[in-house]
Amino acid sequence: NAGVMQNPRHLVRRRGQEARLRCSPMKGHSHVYWYRQLPEEGLKFMVYLQKENIIDESGMPKERFSAEFPKEGPSILRIQQVVRGDSAAYFCASSSELVQGKLFFGSGTQLSVL
Amino acid sequence: GQSLEQPSEVTAVEGAIVQINCTYQTSGFYGLSWYQQHDGGAPTFLSYNGLDGLEETGRFSSFLSRSDSYGYLLLQELQMKDSASYFCAVYNTDKLIFGTGTRLQVFP
Numbered sequence: 001n002a003g004v005m006q007n008p009r010h011l012v013r014r015r016g017q018e019a020r021l022r023c024s025p026m027k028g029h030s031h032v033y034w035y036r037q038l039p040e041e042g043l044k045f046m047v048y049l050q051k052e053n054i055i056d057e058s059g060m061p062k063e064r065f066s067a068e069f070p071k072e073g074p075s076i077l078r079i080q081q082v083v084r085g086d087s088a089a090y091f092c093a094s095s096s097e098l099v100q101g102k103l104f105f106g107s108g109t110q111l112s113v114l
Numbered sequence: 115g116q117s118l119e120q121p122s123e124v125t126a127v128e129g130a131i132v133q134i135n136c137t138y139q140t141s142g143f144y145g146l147s148w149y150q151q152h153d154g155g156a157p158t159f160l161s162y163n164g165l166d167g168l169e170e171t172g173r174f175s176s177f178l179s180r181s182d183s184y185g186y187l188l189l190q191e192l193q194m195k196d197s198a199s200y201f202c203a204v205y206n207t208d209k210l211i212f213g214t215g216t217r218l219q220v221f222p
Contacts, residue, residue: 093157
């Protein structure tokens with residue numbers, strides 16, 4: 001049973017380019033969460049999605065960031081016109097429902113903006 | 115607003131017991147979770163407390179006092195492989211809000 005799959009593991013972009021981060025949840029999971037982590041810091045909630053719906057995007061920056069979880073295919077976190085401050089590890093997590101505070105995390109995508 | 119506080123770093127020796135505290139301020143509180151993260155790795159779930167009291171899972175135990183907005187993670191019989199960052203996280207309405215993490219270093 002495959003876990004949460006994220007790709008790519010490492011992504012390098014130049015300022016102004018677009019970054020697309022992908023996340024396939026665990027089989028049977030319909031809830032997806034995206035978190036951002038800076039070095040030596042905690043995980044900052046960004047967005048919570050269910051299939052075809054954004055449930056909570058209270059942690060998403062108002063501009064340049066968007067997320068989707070289509071009926072078919074992986075969840076996508078999209079960052080337009082990246083800036084150096086976007087450099088971070090982006091983790092995706094999934095659950096069948098938020099049972100007892102338990103999320104299953106992917107290995108993350110390390111985004112580096114040059 | 116929401117906030118969680120944990121010590122930034124804790125050190126201990128192999129075989130010892132260490133306690134990592136977490137205090138929180140939040141609305142819509144459902145429970146407190148703990149996660150472990152090794153350098154360069156993904157966070158992994160350790161335990162969850164939805165009710166007051168102690169939950170035990172092998173060498174790890176977690177405690178919650180809702181009236182005090184306080185919890186802790188207790189690690190016993192420490193091993194070198196326990197060196198990692200530990201995060202408390204509040205289950206808040208529909209998502210987990212994480213603390214800033216405690217870096218545990220275990221020495222031989």
